[in-house]
Amino acid sequence: MPTIRDVAEKAGVGLGTVSRVLNDSPLVSESTRQRVLQAISDLNYMPSLTARRLSLGKTMTIAVIVPFFTRPSVTERMRGIENTLVTCDYDLTIYNVETVKRRDECMQHMIRRERADGVIIISLSPRDEDLPLLVNSEIPVVLVDANHDSLSGLSRVIVDDVAGGYTATRHLLELGHERIGFISDYLETPFNFTSSRERFQGYQQAINEQGIAFREDYFGQGPHGRQAAYKNAARIMALPDPPSAIFAASDTQAMGVLQAARDAGLSVPDDLSVIGYDDLEIAEYLGLTTIRQLLYLSGQRGAELLMDAIQDPPKEPQCEVLPTELVVRGTTAHLSGSQLLDQPTYNPNNQMANNLPG
Amino acid sequence: MPTIRDVAEKAGVGLGTVSRVLNDSPLVSESTRQRVLQAISDLNYMPSLTARRLSLGKTMTIAVIVPFFTRPSVTERMRGIENTLVTCDYDLTIYNVETVKRRDECMQHMIRRERADGVIIISLSPRDEDLPLLVNSEIPVVLVDANHDSLSGLSRVIVDDVAGGYTATRHLLELGHERIGFISDYLETPFNFTSSRERFQGYQQAINEQGIAFREDYFGQGPHGRQAAYKNAARIMALPDPPSAIFAASDTQAMGVLQAARDAGLSVPDDLSVIGYDDLEIAEYLGLTTIRQLLYLSGQRGAELLMDAIQDPPKEPQCEVLPTELVVRGTTAHLSGSQLLDQPTYNPNNQMANNLPG
DNA sequence: ATAATAACTGGAACCGTTTCCATTTTTAAC
């Protein structure tokens, strides 16, 4: 492998000059530049990235710490990051987190040292004990989709999941539903995901506002994924007075709910309304009513925030809130007569209840 | 940031000794080791990865070049790679390819220089002109899911997609179908994906063997994804003598076909049998009959092959062929009477044709 | 006690860049 010295020798110049040519310095005469370029191409020389990194003290790399990076919502965010980074000539290295142990390793090691010039953490809220580490980190850190009061010291791109959860529930309420189930992953996990918790908060807020009490038995949490959602939905549907609508905290989980409804012989949306969250590509296919969040954009903005912070670190952490949007498709419908239970609901103003067929 | 010299000074030892402690060399007395470890922890020292890389001439990084890394089949392969690499303490950097230009950039630059100690290329077949570059590359290259005669000089993990396509088609034939459509992405793309082409080959082989001629109008290609498959399927279903079964070259495309069937008022599998390819997680949910390929394993084996090659380069390129498996679910069924056309098919031995209702 | 050997240890040299300072060359001004 030829080095910069070989090039210098071949071109008959000093190695400082070669370096200047490589870095487009104006302090090189045109004739010398040509001579050097010729030598570079003759020798098929390419500068060593590693040496460059050591000398510059920059890694030209961004680290992304991401839980379960096969989840569609996660990959879509990552795509936003990747596409943004490419334009800046930064490399992207990925630390996939599937266990708590690994999460802690990543938080401790990736961030501390010059493995990267900046870090993006997706969906993982750091523990309180890790916070000082991140806040005082020598390299900028940007959080994407991790919301938490105590996180105010860190730049981040978030979605107002409380509002999203509220909107979803509001949509069901406006369709006349009063018995509304909620299915999500575990609200408290060692990974400290915040989104389900917030959506749940929005859900509670909306029903409370309507004077509807939260029913424990309409609530199901479990591991992320279709299967757990299926089980929870099946259990809830088997209640003597099952809900007429279910809000699933993600589209993936909504799919589990749809499957459970199908297997229970319920037709959606006639017997059961279902709303999801995320608006994954698949949601359109399923005709799933859902809350759209701007996944790609969240990655893009996160990367942009990070690049800005690398250029010159802001004194104040930046916080960007991305909007959500209700996307009405085919899995939600107005409460129908057949969905009403024999016993009147406690709400005396319920118009529909008076139209009971049976 | 403390350096190794600071540690040496603090511990009152030479810097060679510190390095030996860091690298678990046995040539350090226990007492010295303790003293150094104490100094390391006092100073909160962490060695610089970059310096280490320069000195060792290794990057401790693996590059993955991957087209459209949000596709579920791709992320699943990557997960296999990631999980394997973690155990070896290698970093993983990702080059996402969504344009031909970028593909060429990646092939030229990522591979040539010590950006990485090894490269895994997923699903992209290099052009003939790039081949010598890869074969003579100073770092090992492993191809995953890229099959091509001319690729014999490179180590790779492949799936026998011809066999997979054959099996899928065979399954439909055995159910009595004779009018079988085939829907895939473009067989020829600038990215030079090979899988659709091979599946198509298997399809042709199976129908030919059965004495069935290939019908151009039963064949639809287009951009990857649900939408294009939907359009092609809709066109094919609208033919005066539409197929009774469709083989989609991927589960994603099978979803487009299912959607088209639904919109055309056809019920699956009664009016139309559909088989996909990949066995994505979603396939189970949809009850889609499909060909399972071992996506995760392909990544894992690719990474393992690469790690082996880094340890000591094999003289012969390794080629590993992963099996496929037919997974029968609910979208394929025996040809039913109602699916037969009025005009008899050209096959005189067709028993079913004699039972035509109308 | 002494020599031979083994176990440790210190630090110079090296990896391949960039940067900065000193020096040389060119240009412009009078």
Next chain:
DNA sequence: GTTAAAAATGGAAACGGTTCCAGTTATTAT
């Protein structure tokens, strides 16, 4: 034709590790 200023150039030092060789200390055998 001088001189001052500007432009171009060469190369040492630095980045922070690892490695290897030479030197020191400890151990063992006689």
